[in-house]
Amino acid sequence: MPFSYEYARPALTVDCAVFGLDEQDLQVLLIRRGQEPYEGRWALPGGFVHVDETLDEAALRELEEETGLRKVYLEQLYTFGGIDRDPRERVVTVAYYALVKLSDHKVKAATDAADAAWFDVNDLPELAFDHREIFEVALARLKGKVRYQPIGFELLPRKFTLTQLQRMYETILERKLDKRNFRKKILGMDLLVALDEVQKDVAHRAARLYKFDDRRYRKLVKQGFSFEI
Amino acid sequence: MPFSYEYARPALTVDCAVFGLDEQDLQVLLIRRGQEPYEGRWALPGGFVHVDETLDEAALRELEEETGLRKVYLEQLYTFGGIDRDPRERVVTVAYYALVKLSDHKVKAATDAADAAWFDVNDLPELAFDHREIFEVALARLKGKVRYQPIGFELLPRKFTLTQLQRMYETILERKLDKRNFRKKILGMDLLVALDEVQKDVAHRAARLYKFDDRRYRKLVKQGFSFEI
Numbered sequence: 001m002p003f004s005y006e007y008a009r010p011a012l013t014v015d016c017a018v019f020g021l022d023e024q025d026l027q028v029l030l031i032r033r034g035q036e037p038y039e040g041r042w043a044l045p046g047g048f049v050h051v052d053e054t055l056d057e058a059a060l061r062e063l064e065e066e067t068g069l070r071k072v073y074l075e076q077l078y079t080f081g082g083i084d085r086d087p088r089e090r091v092v093t094v095a096y097y098a099l100v101k102l103s104d105h106k107v108k109a110a111t112d113a114a115d116a117a118w119f120d121v122n123d124l125p126e127l128a129f130d131h132r133e134i135f136e137v138a139l140a141r142l143k144g145k146v147r148y149q150p151i152g153f154e155l156l157p158r159k160f161t162l163t164q165l166q167r168m169y170e171t172i173l174e175r176k177l178d179k180r181n182f183r184k185k186i187l188g189m190d191l192l193v194a195l196d197e198v199q200k201d202v203a204h205r206a207a208r209l210y211k212f213d214d215r216r217y218r219k220l221v222k223q224g225f226s227f228e229i
Numbered sequence: 230m231p232f233s234y235e236y237a238r239p240a241l242t243v244d245c246a247v248f249g250l251d252e253q254d255l256q257v258l259l260i261r262r263g264q265e266p267y268e269g270r271w272a273l274p275g276g277f278v279h280v281d282e283t284l285d286e287a288a289l290r291e292l293e294e295e296t297g298l299r300k301v302y303l304e305q306l307y308t309f310g311g312i313d314r315d316p317r318e319r320v321v322t323v324a325y326y327a328l329v330k331l332s333d334h335k336v337k338a339a340t341d342a343a344d345a346a347w348f349d350v351n352d353l354p355e356l357a358f359d360h361r362e363i364f365e366v367a368l369a370r371l372k373g374k375v376r377y378q379p380i381g382f383e384l385l386p387r388k389f390t391l392t393q394l395q396r397m398y399e400t401i402l403e404r405k406l407d408k409r410n411f412r413k414k415i416l417g418m419d420l421l422v423a424l425d426e427v428q429k430d431v432a433h434r435a436a437r438l439y440k441f442d443d444r445r446y447r448k449l450v451k452q453g454f455s456f457e458i
Contacts, residue, residue, distance in 0.1 A: 001233035055310035081284035
């Protein structure tokens with residue numbers, strides 16, 4: 001035990017709720033714990049913060065080590081400091097949420113995690129620690145934020161149809177949107193670039209593809225523009 | 230050094246940006262540091278998290294110890310984990326922001342802090358550590374949130390005039406609001422109770438006093454209501 005301090009210190013971890021969107025559902029990435037406590041139970045990926053890395057670095061490192069994910073959209077969520085949230089000792093965890101394009105990413109289990117898999121957010125297994133609560137806070141943040149910032153695009157392929165875009169909002173917000181109003185609103189913000197491309201490999205009439213113009217968005221924000229769906 | 234661990238641990242602190250509103254300005258509460266590092270420099274109140282208290286408890290305890298403040302509106306802001314933010318060693322801090330009714334509170338310096346005082350947010354002295362950055366994030370959160378949640382009432386006396394209410398929003402948002410529109414909007418939400426009382430000790434015609442109906446607000450929120458100014 002080479003590290004000694006005058007006062008007791010909580011251990012510090014990061015945990016991450018990673019969201020992805022498939023054709024039907026919003027999904028969250030869980031790892032099956034390979035060791036005690038809660039061995040065999042599903043949990044959010046995460047682990048201890050090293051003394052020489054920032055919190056963001058720790059979150060990215062743990063995600064890659066446990067799930068193979070890299071280059072995700074990551075944002076700090078909230079820090080959970082309940083006294084008894086870990087049966088071993090006092091552990092404070094800085095929680096993050098991340099959004100990934102499922103189309104781009106393969107997930108693999110690695111190191112500490114015995115297994116990693118995507119779960120429908122409406123059908124989660126029992127989670128280790130207070131990870132259910134962390135997940136709920138992350139989901140609420142996503143639902144709240146997706147309407148006022150264009151973070152939802154992080155869940156879509158880089159090129160998407162307006163139908164895919166609408167379905168993304170409908171899935172996260174859990175309600176139907178009127179197609180005509182939705183298109184008027186989203187196209188009215190002038191943040192989408194219509195591409196000279198259409199969908200491939202679809203049975204129905206191929207729809208036009210669009211991409212999100214991040215550079216234009218940042219320019220508009222500087223001028224006082226507010227995104228809103 | 231009686232506390233030993235297998236791996237090095239960052240120290241964990243809480244820091245708090247406390248806002249108050251006087252007749253003219255938005256103010257933030259600072260303490261003058263009584264010890265190194267940054268001895269004599271102004272800083273946000275805060276200190277080390279004890280291993281047997283939650284983060285909220287630590288923030289409330291430090292506030293009371295350093296400034297005498299109790300019963301404030303407190304909310305977790307963000308956790309700052311830069312590698313070199315403290316010259317002594319790695320320190321991760323969970324930052325909070327708090328809102329207080331200046332009318333109710335007397336501030337006194339205590340324990341670690343040599344001095345405590347309110348400063349106009351537009352005229353701050355140089356701050357210790359990364360506290361300027363923490364303050365900026367707290368101020369941005371306050372400005373963003375005050376329009377969509379009725380937290381601004383935490384800054385006003387329990388009984389207030391509509392003019393005081395409007396001035397509170399104008400001060401925080403740093404822009405003039407149209408009086409007629411403002412009153413229509415705020416009274417239209419039906420969250421204010423008009424009291425059978427008027428201002429005392431004023432030279433001009435005494436204005437009616439109102440209070441915020443928190444119970445009604447919570448009931449409306451459950452029915453899907455969104456506050457917006």
